[in-house]
Amino acid sequence: MEPNKKAIWNGIIREYRDYLPEISNGNIVTLNEGNTPLIESTNLVDKVGNIRLLFKFEGLNPTGSFKDRGMTFAVSKAKEDGSTAVICASTGNTSAAAAAYAAKAGMKAYVLVPAGNIALGKLSQAMIHNAIVMEVAGSFDDALDLVKEVSKNYPVTMVNSLNPFRIEGQKTAAFEVCEALGFAPTYHFLPVGNAGNITAYWRGYKEFKEKGIVAGLPKMMGFQAEGAAPIVRGEVVEHPDTIATAIRIGNPASWDGAIEARDESGGVIDLVSDADILAAYNLLASREGVFCEPASAASVAGVIKMVERGELEDGDTVVCTLTGHGLKDPDRAISEASETIKVRPVMDEILAVMGFGS
Numbered sequence: 596m597e598p599n600k601k602a603i604w605n606g607i608i609r610e611y612r613d614y615l616p617e618i619s620n621g622n623i624v625t626l627n628e629g630n631t632p633l634i635e636s637t638n639l640v641d642k643v644g645n646i647r648l649l650f651k652f653e654g655l656n657p658t659g660s661f662k663d664r665g666m667t668f669a670v671s672k673a674k675e676d677g678s679t680a681v682i683c684a685s686t687g688n689t690s691a692a693a694a695a696y697a698a699k700a701g702m703k704a705y706v707l708v709p710a711g712n713i714a715l716g717k718l719s720q721a722m723i724h725n726a727i728v729m730e731v732a733g734s735f736d737d738a739l740d741l742v743k744e745v746s747k748n749y750p751v752t753m754v755n756s757l758n759p760f761r762i763e764g765q766k767t768a769a770f771e772v773c774e775a776l777g778f779a780p781t782y783h784f785l786p787v788g789n790a791g792n793i794t795a796y797w798r799g800y801k802e803f804k805e806k807g808i809v810a811g812l813p814k815m816m817g818f819q820a821e822g823a824a825p826i827v828r829g830e831v832v833e834h835p836d837t838i839a840t841a842i843r844i845g846n847p848a849s850w851d852g853a854i855e856a857r858d859e860s861g862g863v864i865d866l867v868s869d870a871d872i873l874a875a876y877n878l879l880a881s882r883e884g885v886f887c888e889p890a891s892a893a894s895v896a897g898v899i900k901m902v903e904r905g906e907l908e909d910g911d912t913v914v915c916t917l918t919g920h921g922l923k924d925p926d927r928a929i930s931e932a933s934e935t936i937k938v939r940p941v942m943d944e945i946l947a948v949m950g951f952g953s
């Protein structure tokens with residue numbers, strides 16, 4: 596048979612070419628990222644009432660997070676510029692994506708991660724894709740300062756979200772949400788760390804509105820972790836701390852973009868506690884069958900908080916981005932879950948556990 600064209604997704608650059616800066620075909624570096632599902636929530640009515648809640652599950656990208664959307668573009672542009680190496684600071688997911696796309700491009704990747712504060716899955720990805728991994732005895736913010744300096748003075752391309760092509764690629768997630776719904780949602784919730792993603796989604800929504808593809812715009816709702824909430828507090832957090840290591844960031848690079856998204860859309864940037872994040876993380880896994888990483892659950896914790904405050908109304912369409920896959924942080928899942936039950940290979944013991952014993 597002939598290949599079924601409808602069944603083939605060519606990655607966000609080829610699929611959204613008309614909305615992105617130009618790039619030649621030969622320089623496109625892709626792992627066919629994007630086209631992630633918008634999953635309808637069905638089992639959280641007691642927490643969120645009768646809003647229509649949907650999860651944009653970005654954990655189903657090739658490296659397991661939304662970072663792939665921006666990385667395909669940043670690495671493709673680096674290739675077009677003749678660059679042979681990329682560098683980034685990362686709480687984990689950016690480094691995993693940079694390492695994978697650099698491998699695909701035949702480039703070198705240098706990644707700086709905060710020692711002791713990167714989830715195991717993410718570290719394993721950067722390592723197996725053969726990046727040079729530097730564990731910095733400091734914070735993400737320290738690492739980003741160093742990366743900015745290095746990329747200014749040496750021939751290596753920075754692929755943090757200060758690289759404008761990262762935001763361009765990431766905005767395509769907003770296009771997909773609009774296309775899946777047939778309109779822009781009432782609210783869009785997402786976790787905020789470096790604030791690149793909220794900046795990117797807002798740009799994407801605005802572009803679809805300007806082009807007349809959708810009539811409305813969502814209110815942008817960003818949520819930081821309580822111990823790492825510089826935008827909410829209005830000042831840099833010197834020693835950010837949260838179990839959601841992905842968003843353990845005290846001085847976001849796209850701070851202004853987040854403020855703009857909030858103010859132009861009439862939205863909110865607020866915080867949620869680690870306990871709220873973990874409660875949402877557990878609810879998603881145990882009731883919705885969706886395993887995201889802790890930082891991702893900050894968006895859902897934000898929805899629950901807003902519902903409790905009476906901010907959301909029945910009938911509102913609310914999209915939550917679940918930014919990364921739960922497998923990124925297996926240690927957290929195991930520490931949150933109930934214990935396994937050790938048994939001998941004996942039928943009586945199995946039946947006793949199942950409650951079928953005599």
Ligand code: AN7
Nearest residue numbers: 685686688689788789790791792918919
């Ligand atoms: C799962 O990988 O900053 O507000 O270095 O991995 O766009 O920074 C990761 C951020 C949310 C926050 N959820 O997004 C990195 C990094 C997950 C993340 C965020 C991140 P931004």
